Amino acid sequence: MRRHSAALFLAAGTLVLAAISLFVGVISLRPSEVLFDSEAFGLMLDSRLPRTLASLIAGAALAVCGMIMQMLVRNRFVEPMTAGTGQGAALGILIVVLLFPSASILVKMSIATATALMSSIGFLLIVRRLPPAQPLLVPLVAMIYGGIIGAGVTFVAYQWDMLQYIDTWLNGDFSGVMRGRYELLWIAAVMTALTYVIADQFAIAGLGRDASINLGLNYDQVMILGLLAISVVAALIVITVGAIPFVGLIVPNIISRRFGDNLRATLPLTALCGASLVLVSDIIGRVIRAPYEIPVGTVLGVLGAVVFLWLLYARPNHAR
Template sequence: MTAPVSQPQPLYRSPWVIGTAVVLVTIALAVTSVFVGAADLTPSDVLTGQLNEAQRSALFISRIPRTIAIVLSGSAMAVAGLVMQLVVRNRFVEPSTTGTTAGASAGILIVLLVNPGAPVIIKLIVSTIGALTVTAVFVVLIARIPARQSVLIPLVGIMTATVVEAGVTFVALRHNLLQSIGAWTTGNFAPIIAGRYELLFLVGLASLATWVTADRITIIGLGKDTATNLGVSYRATLI
């Protein structure tokens, strides 16, 4: 009896081919995005350097920062979502079911109450701290849930997010800030200009660091006992 002969994998299914195709499509879409908008700007104008003052301002103050912000935000959200699902070992987990979005809203609310005229960078930093704080509370809570009861993980996240959102809504209503909170938590890249997106470069570095440590994150997704047996510090990697 002869052993079955394995069929060679088609080239189009190769991870390298798929990855290269995704990168090329992303670059093409990013370049196309630079030339989409109300201002009249064409690739020939950029290649020949024949740009007037209005076109130059539209390109370097609005279009390029907007495109960079979209790429950094999209890649970071994808990486962060995958990491969270690996860490808690549940595919139903996402920012709204872990309290991350609610924590960001709470951070924005605090800034609007304490110092409404604070720079955008300060608002983003406080919002990030709020998101990380509530997410950390969620991680601490689910650490006490047995692994076999994975259905409880998104329920705990939803309850945590609901409690925080209720508090944010109550305070925002009392101070007439509900509309401002909604504006900050709605994804809109139209107002992105130079000077209002640079903090996202830190997010890009965080995504790169996550890629470098992807093997350790994957291992802790297998559970504390497995990670410990493989020589990975579960608690340090989780933090």
């Protein structure tokens, strides 16, 4: 019953935050203006609604992918945007810009997904060699691994005088989201929804390779599907709005501490909580220095660090 109540609370909160997001910005809007003013309606349709939908999709997708990655790696302190996947997507975008500057958005997405997938596989291969008795080594290696890839991207961008361009991909920001420039995120939404179909298999994979095979699971296939879903989502989000940190780290930890590790039951809660977190951060970034905006990646960097410290010291409270 607690899980159902939490789902209803999160759904209602997300709807309220979405409504607030639609009417917060440099240009103030009121519901009556949207209904009777064609310019206000156009602003809502072209900017506010796409921005709100992009925040919802990005937050939900990152949170769910963070939960899946933690199950696959069997460590609660990793997430795609700090474990090399996000940096790998940025590397793919840099390769496209340097070698194929006139490529279509589909080509950019494909190359960014491929480099993100290779980065994820590389991280997984490194993690397998770490001693299981020292789980804190995994997030440390993740940060170092992601930092090395990010440093390589920055170095190449500096050589080609593209630092400002690449910074756009490494810092999440919804200010440039408009109608016609966010629709790729719907693919991320579909991929996130598909992960729910095989949520039970991800949960079994989280038991480890030997236990999964003994239970009849095709372990390698599930790992590939999970990494592919994570890579596609990360690439699409980086291409559309940039890298958004901490969502895939703190949201899964909060949900799992409160409601346990039953992915089939907790993935909807994880998606709602991630969407709400990104929406709150985006709204804060719009109002704290209005009419100027603070990128959502910066806001989440501060909020995420505080929540992460709380997670380190708080006692787990698993649902029974």
